[in-house]
Amino acid sequence: MIPGPFDYQVASSVAEAIALLDQHGADAKVLAGGHSLIPLLRFRLASPAVLVDINRLRDLEYMQEADGTLHIGALTREVDLEASDLIRRRYPILADTARVIADPVVRNWATIGGNLAHADPANDHPATMLALGAQLVATGPTGQRLIPIEQFFTDSSFETTLQPNELLTEIRIPAPAERSGGAYLKLERKVGDYAIAGVAAYVVLDGAGHVTYAGIGLTNVGPTPIKARAAEQLLRGSTLDDAVIAQAARQAAAEAQPVSDLRGPADYKRAMVETLTMRALRQARSRATGGA
Amino acid sequence: MELELRINGVIKSLDVAPNELLLNVLRREGYYSVKHGCDHGHCGACTVLIDGLPRPSCVMLAMQAAGATVTTVEGLGSLHRLHPLQETFIDAGAVHCGFCTPGMLLSAYALLQRNPNPSEEEIREALAGNLCRCTGYNRLVQAVQRAAALLRGEDIEPISIPDSGGRTRSWDLGRASLEPYEQTGTGVQRVQVMMGQPERQIDAIKLVTGKPAFADDCDLPGLLHARLLTSPHAHAIIREIDTTEARALPGVHAVLTYKDIPRIPSTSAGQPWPEPGPHDQYSLDHTVRYVGDRVAVVAAETADIAEQALKLIKVDYEPLPAVFDPRQALEPGAPRLHPEPESYGIYDANRNIASHVHFEQGDVERAFASAELIVEGEYVLPQSQHAALENHVAITYWDEDDRLVVRTSSEVPYHVRRIVAALTGLAPRRIRVIAPRVGGGFGGKHDLIVEDLCALLTLATDRPVRLEYSRVDEFRSSRVVPSQIIRLKTGLRRDGTIIANQMLVLVNAGAYGGQAASVSAGSGLNSLPLYPCPNLRYSAQAVYTNLPPAGAFRSNGALAGLFALESHMDEIARRLGMDPLALRRKNWLKEGEPLPFLSQAQARYESPIPQAGLASPYSAEVRLAHCGLPRCLQVVEEQLNWREKRRQGQSGPAQSGRIQRGVGIALAMHLPTSAQSLLSSATLKLNEDGSFNLLISLPENGNGSHTILAQIAAEVLGVRPEDILIHLPDTDSTPFDTSSDPSSSLYACVHAVRQAAEQVRQQLLSVAARLLKVPAESLSLADYQISAPGGKSLSLSQVALQALYGEQPTPISATSSWNAACNAPTFAAQGVEVEVDTATGATRVLKVVSAIDGGHIVNPVLAEGQIEGGIAQGLSYSLCEEMVYDQQGNLLTTDLNDYRIFSARDMPETSIVLMEGDGSDPFDIRDIGEIAIAAVAPALANAVADALGVRLRQLPLTPERILHALYVVRQQAARPA
Numbered sequence A: 001m002i003p004g005p006f007d008y009q010v011a012s013s014v015a016e017a018i019a020l021l022d023q024h025g026a027d028a029k030v031l032a033g034g035h036s037l038i039p040l041l042r043f044r045l046a047s048p049a050v051l052v053d054i055n056r057l058r059d060l061e062y063m064q065e066a067d068g069t070l071h072i073g074a075l076t077r078e079v080d081l082e083a084s085d086l087i088r089r090r091y092p093i094l095a096d097t098a099r100v101i102a103d104p105v106v107r108n109w110a111t112i113g114g115n116l117a118h119a120d121p122a123n124d125h126p127a128t129m130l131a132l133g134a135q136l137v138a139t140g141p142t143g144q145r146l147i148p149i150e151q152f153f154t155d156s157s158f159e160t161t162l163q164p165n166e167l168l169t170e171i172r173i174p175a176p177a178e179r180s181g182g183a184y185l186k187l188e189r190k191v192g193d194y195a196i197a198g199v200a201a202y203v204v205l206d207g208a209g210h211v212t213y214a215g216i217g218l219t220n221v222g223p224t225p226i227k228a229r230a231a232e233q234l235l236r237g238s239t240l241d242d243a244v245i246a247q248a249a250r251q252a253a254a255e256a257q258p259v260s261d262l263r264g265p266a267d268y269k270r271a272m273v274e275t276l277t278m279r280a281l282r283q284a285r286s287r288a289t290g291g292a
Numbered sequence B: 001m002e003l004e005l006r007i008n009g010v011i012k013s014l015d016v017a018p019n020e021l022l023l024n025v026l027r028r029e030g031y032y033s034v035k036h037g038c039d040h041g042h043c044g045a046c047t048v049l050i051d052g053l054p055r056p057s058c059v060m061l062a063m064q065a066a067g068a069t070v071t072t073v074e075g076l077g078s079l080h081r082l083h084p085l086q087e088t089f090i091d092a093g094a095v096h097c098g099f100c101t102p103g104m105l106l107s108a109y110a111l112l113q114r115n116p117n118p119s120e121e122e123i124r125e126a127l128a129g130n131l132c133r134c135t136g137y138n139r140l141v142q143a144v145q146r147a148a149a150l151l152r153g154e155d156i157e158p159i160s161i162p163d164s165g166g167r168t169r170s171w172d173l174g175r176a177s178l179e180p181y182e183q184t185g186t187g188v189q190r191v192q193v194m195m196g197q198p199e200r201q202i203d204a205i206k207l208v209t210g211k212p213a214f215a216d217d218c219d220l221p222g223l224l225h226a227r228l229l230t231s232p233h234a235h236a237i238i239r240e241i242d243t244t245e246a247r248a249l250p251g252v253h254a255v256l257t258y259k260d261i262p263r264i265p266s267t268s269a270g271q272p273w274p275e276p277g278p279h280d281q282y283s284l285d286h287t288v289r290y291v292g293d294r295v296a297v298v299a300a301e302t303a304d305i306a307e308q309a310l311k312l313i314k315v316d317y318e319p320l321p322a323v324f325d326p327r328q329a330l331e332p333g334a335p336r337l338h339p340e341p342e343s344y345g346i347y348d349a350n351r352n353i354a355s356h357v358h359f360e361q362g363d364v365e366r367a368f369a370s371a372e373l374i375v376e377g378e379y380v381l382p383q384s385q386h387a388a389l390e391n392h393v394a395i396t397y398w399d400e401d402d403r404l405v406v407r408t409s410s411e412v413p414y415h416v417r418r419i420v421a422a423l424t425g426l427a428p429r430r431i432r433v434i435a436p437r438v439g440g441g442f443g444g445k446h447d448l449i450v451e452d453l454c455a456l457l458t459l460a461t462d463r464p465v466r467l468e469y470s471r472v473d474e475f476r477s478s479r480v481v482p483s484q485i486i487r488l489k490t491g492l493r494r495d496g497t498i499i500a501n502q503m504l505v506l507v508n509a510g511a512y513g514g515q516a517a518s519v520s521a522g523s524g525l526n527s528l529p530l531y532p533c534p535n536l537r538y539s540a541q542a543v544y545t546n547l548p549p550a551g552a553f554r555s556n557g558a559l560a561g562l563f564a565l566e567s568h569m570d571e572i573a574r575r576l577g578m579d580p581l582a583l584r585r586k587n588w589l590k591e592g593e594p595l596p597f598l599s600q601a602q603a604r605y606e607s608p609i610p611q612a613g614l615a616s617p618y619s620a621e622v623r624l625a626h627c628g629l630p631r632c633l634q635v636v637e638e639q640l641n642w643r644e645k646r647r648q649g650q651s652g653p654a655q656s657g658r659i660q661r662g663v664g665i666a667l668a669m670h671l672p673t674s675a676q677s678l679l680s681s682a683t684l685k686l687n688e689d690g691s692f693n694l695l696i697s698l699p700e701n702g703n704g705s706h707t708i709l710a711q712i713a714a715e716v717l718g719v720r721p722e723d724i725l726i727h728l729p730d731t732d733s734t735p736f737d738t739s740s741d742p743s744s745s746l747y748a749c750v751h752a753v754r755q756a757a758e759q760v761r762q763q764l765l766s767v768a769a770r771l772l773k774v775p776a777e778s779l780s781l782a783d784y785q786i787s788a789p790g791g792k793s794l795s796l797s798q799v800a801l802q803a804l805y806g807e808q809p810t811p812i813s814a815t816s817s818w819n820a821a822c823n824a825p826t827f828a829a830q831g832v833e834v835e836v837d838t839a840t841g842a843t844r845v846l847k848v849v850s851a852i853d854g855g856h857i858v859n860p861v862l863a864e865g866q867i868e869g870g871i872a873q874g875l876s877y878s879l880c881e882e883m884v885y886d887q888q889g890n891l892l893t894t895d896l897n898d899y900r901i902f903s904a905r906d907m908p909e910t911s912i913v914l915m916e917g918d919g920s921d922p923f924d925i926r927d928i929g930e931i932a933i934a935a936v937a938p939a940l941a942n943a944v945a946d947a948l949g950v951r952l953r954q955l956p957l958t959p960e961r962i963l964h965a966l967y968v969v970r971q972q973a974a975r976p977a
Helices: A014-027 A037-042 A078-083 A085-090 A092-099 A104-109 A112-117 A125-132 A229-235 A242-255 A266-288 B022-028 B084-091 B101-114 B120-126 B138-151 B204-208 B244-248 B303-312 B364-370 B413-424 B451-461 B471-477 B516-525 B558-576 B580-587 B629-639 B642-648 B705-717 B742-772 B796-805 B860-879 B936-948 B959-974
Strands: A007-010 A028-031 A050-053 A063-066 A069-073 A135-140 A143-148 A167-174 A180-187 A197-205 A211-219 B002-007 B010-015 B047-050 B053-056 B069-071 B224-230 B236-242 B252-256 B294-300 B314-319 B353-361 B373-381 B393-398 B404-408 B431-434 B465-468 B484-492 B498-510 B535-544 B603-605 B659-670 B679-686 B692-696 B724-727 B780-782 B785-787 B792-795 B813-819 B826-837 B843-853 B909-914
Touching (some): A085 A092, A092 A180, A125 A180, A180 A266, A211 A229, A211 A242, A242 A266, B138 B860, B236 B294, B252 B303, B353 B516, B404 B413, B451 B465, B484 B558, B558 B659, B629 B909, B679 B742, B692 B705, B692 B742, B742 B813, B785 B796, B843 B936, B936 B959
Parallel strands (some): B692 B724, B843 B909
Antiparallel strands (some): A063 A069, A069 A167, A135 A167, B002 B010, B236 B314, B353 B535, B373 B484, B659 B826
């Protein structure tokens, strides 16, 4: 099938993109990498009147650290994230995430902003961003606002708190503190598939080895990306020993809301959240204490 | 909108609509190398380079390419100047059906542009977005490595025999002398012996250069596009169907429903007449029997208009109770799928039994009663799909003589002609079927999926019509590899001697039974005879359900039968405390023994079709002349390091730790087609330059059969394979063939070609004898020339000119046929080593070893490629492929993401050993492509059982099934005795 008719607009600046979104409101859709949107158009699951192509906005493709924050332009392609020295060295959890998304052809064009704004609970970046405590920059007609990641997703799949006239322009991640580490683990039926379950874990330890920050995000085990708050709570202040990790993993599994589908029965997925959380926390601990 | 497209170094100004996809625009503009495979960007067949980066053009708007540079394979290299990648793809045997090749080449090209020295892992990663269903990927990886070396300026040893340049060598008739010449012995190019040599695929150049080789790669003026309306109900009667609005939509030329065409009971199964399966299908019917069943078909100016028209068709359905499980379908009171009186050939319509196959020898019950041990087991095979990358497509049109041309991606052109004739009312003389290269078949293109409707639309509109399936259509509305439930019961003596064996099979035939009879027969015929014992029983029922119909599939049922039997053998060994290989060696088929089930006395196919071809063609007992099982098993045992590894494995508790490893072995046998005689024909004729046209009706689906046939003809005629020009199947010009699929039928076609070549050789020799004035018997034919004992020689071209234009003009040509059943099975042993994560159930295959006894190997590169592809498909089938439905019979796995097939990253190391025949019969050529898939699943299941101590009896071996089985076993172990 081919997409239904729409008006195709190429935005040559962020301002122009926002003006177009402001003009057309909910009738408009933003076209970034297109790997999620174009199949939706082809199968007529989305029929926007206007398509705003933002692929020419090269000034939204960047990764840089400034003022203790990593700034990632929303149009940054997965392939660049994956290949970046900065990301590999300082944010291995992000490299973990980018490299398990679909296949390299997809990653050539898919963008980090699209992966988040599509709000598919099966997408991989949301869990990682939840674990990292990222902030998202939404740019609208009246300027920018910061949305903490846990307020970005709503209770419904494929829905965010972005306004129709706002564009996700940047992702901000706190620069890694000393003794911090994270990992993203994904269990797949086959390489490149959506996750059966995925777990992102990120921890910061103090000099005595106590957890001062813990973030756990879950992929594809609920209607939305899930932040395992109770599990994070369990970890905070602990020494992150195996017993605590096991306890937190059980808690994270309890916080998952999986349903039975093609990727497995609900109870299997829940069990896998526990296994993966355990492994992700161990790897996060290892990275936080100087290991790989 | 105006689009300035910079493509392959050319700037084109095009008018495109904003919603047009780049894929469609490129194909419209004649860039046929860009293939339509999946509509989602999952398969990579439509990959192009955008500013040097690979991108699936099916999920990109054409307008997005504005200002970018687009590269397709047409821009990579040509016949005269191949890019090193194109060269190494051919050389390494990495081109099979060729449908994925252009996309694969572009992904590889982009990789080498940025990384001239990639690691194997980097290559696998770079190719991961391009699915291939034929090769098994390892040859592709090798080809990319070798191209990288070439591009770095390194020398590489060719794998295949380099191209002779014969295709484009110039020929000067003006200076051609007709006089015999003295053979000096110098300066004459020696032609290598073709048989047994790694010749390049003769048709690979067109595929790596992206030439329009496939059914859909053409355009016709006035072409209409057809779309199919399918049923949303699993079972319903169409109370009323109103097409008024759809017909009124501008651009719509025809809307057909059951009301518009005659109701003719038929079968879509492309098998020799009279087809043995039920005739229970109608091109369009008033009853729909599965979600996805045909309801109506529309032809319109564009696919988009046709799609819109479908939405305007008003259908009033009366839903009927549906049944999806064959066990329930057999129960009294179950919904009946085929109560209609017009259908015929159904074994028992009242009980939903489409077909029934029964073989028996000895007294099975008495043997069970006297057995010292009885082992029983039930095995479940999933419903899966062929998932060839090329979707079903047909283009039909009237030619200048008012004859209907059907251009189709089919493996059974003559059957298409006969069946389309029956369904359109046109006599066969008015139909011409052209079968270009098939972009992957695996059995899925043995059925008529689109041809009849496309033809009916051309009849209705008098216009050329194209009906192409989308990937969703493929999953929902074509044919499936049927689910089977197989029960085994084996009676043994304590020493491991099998005294009775029984296999009962329930095949989920789906809504129509066309292929059900042959599928039912195949599961048993290609497994049980491995262990002949005096008392054998095989009984299979194919049962109707409200699911897509069962089709044919690679290995003709061996895959299913062997998963059950070879898993069961390991279970028996465990019960006996015996080595599983020793158990096999004790009971297996031996040379000189009769093949069970093959003689008519033992076979009872209960087809209600009069004269149906399912009666065994063997009038007498068939004894096995040769059996390669011992050598195959020995090789696999050694290469897998079985003894050593087996000691480390064996039951979970012995191994501790999260990751556990195991090894498993299974045996296989395969008879190309045990139930039907094959008739294959070949016509060969000489051209002035000493080349030959070979006309055959055996389609080429990528298994290399045309190359093998060219090698055989070339061998007999003293030329190179590239001097044999193969004409693709065309029922107007290529001779009759009952081929039911290219792999099996190769056996018969080989002999037809050999005979035709031998006849042509005799004709050549007699012409030369006349010219050289010596007896024909004294002449020799080799190296493009015919030589007399004294050294006087004539070139083939000279002989051709003399024959065609000389004193007694006579064409040099012959047609020959071969009609015989094959009674030389292929044998194989396959071994698998796995690693299982006991916390997640995830399985990683570390190694696959395959030893195949396939008679004389004509082309080792092609043979190994077939085997590797079979291994990949077998692993994919065993680990991840399954079609899943909801409770209403709606298919949930409708794309290549949800229905996942192996990619380059999933393939393990493989080791392939071809058992060379004893050389006594160079034409002992057997099927290799089918057996390669056959024993992968049981070897894998046996390896998992070895790793975990847990037997899984249901495929695919998904992580949750493995974990669940482990959990059950642990619960049982924890329970106090």
